Structures are given as C-alpha cells and as structure tokens.
Amino acid sequence: MQPETTMLETSKVPGTPVFGRAQEEIGEVDDLIVDTVTGKVRYAILSFGGFLGLGKSNYVIPWTSLKWDPNLNGYVTGVTEEQLKMSPDLDPLSLRDRELEQRLHAAYGAPNYWELEATRS
Numbered sequence: 001m002q003p004e005t006t007m008l009e010t011s012k013v014p015g016t017p018v019f020g021r022a023q024e025e026i027g028e029v030d031d032l033i034v035d036t037v038t039g040k041v042r043y044a045i046l047s048f049g050g051f052l053g054l055g056k057s058n059y060v061i062p063w064t065s066l067k068w069d070p071n072l073n074g075y076v077t078g079v080t081e082e083q084l085k086m087s088p089d090l091d092p093l094s095l096r097d098r099e100l101e102q103r104l105h106a107a108y109g110a111p112n113y114w115e116l117e118a119t120r121s
Contacts, residue, residue: 006068010034010041017074018046018066029075030058033092042113043095043104044075048084059084060092062110083108 010032018027026048033043041063048057066075087107094100098114105112 013044017072019069019072019074019076021076021078023072023076025074026077032063033060033095040113043092045092059087060090060095060104062105062108062113064105064113064116065108065110079108 013029013032016029017025018029020026027046029044030047031045032041033045034040035042043060043063044066046059046061048059061077061079065079066077068074069076088100088103090100090104095104102112
C-alpha cells in the first residue's frame with residue numbers, strides 16, 4: 001500500500017476550492033505568498049466572488065487559517081463574513097511589515113507563524 005502524499009505543486013493550487021465549516025464552497029485560492037527566506041507558504045490570496053455580498057473579491061488570508069480536506073479535495077476555513085469585513089485592506093507587498101502582519105493575523109484569529117515556529121525550535 002502506498003502512503004498518501006501531502007505534496008502538491010504550487011502551480012496546481014490556484015483554482016483549488018475553499019469551503020466553509022458547513023462544507024459549502026465559498027471561493028477558491030488565487031495565489032500563494034511564499035517566504036523567500038524559508039520557502040514556506042505564509043498567506044493565500046483567496047477569491048470569494050460574490051460571497052455574502054462583500055465588496056472586494058480578493059483577500060489575503062493567513063495560511064494557518066486553511067486546512068486541507070482530502071475528502072473535499074480542497075481547503076476548509078473557519079473565516080467568517082465578519083472577519084472578512086474587518087480584515088485590513090492590503091496588497092501582498094505590504095506584508096513585509098510585521099505590524100501589518102500582526103493586524104492581519106489578529107483579524108482572522110490566526111496564530112502568528114513566527115511565534116509558532118519559535119516554539120518548535
């Protein structure tokens with residue numbers, strides 16, 4: 001029996017569906033933001049289209065806010081409409097500022113990756 005792989009080429013991630021907690025499809029991954037030093041994915045840019053009538057369509061979401069679900073063949077998130085409405089409106093290049101990263105993680109209630117990694121060391 002072959003072990004299940006957990007690897008996926010980054011070129012195949014855009015277009016991957018994103019589901020809400022009730023397993024309803026709410027959007028898709030548009031792009032990934034990778035830390036150039038570590039090579040780790042830090043953020044996903046999600047497209048929600050007309051999800052819940054929100055004004056903008058692309059949101060930068062902490063990668064820790066998404067979990068892979070092999071049964072759905074997509075990512076599941078607990079991000080709420082209220083969190084999206086309150087999230088900072090920023091472009092990916094602004095994530096070079098740790099204060100803005102902290103605001104983004106706080107808006108989604110997501111753990112700060114830099115703190116998680118410090119505790120694992």
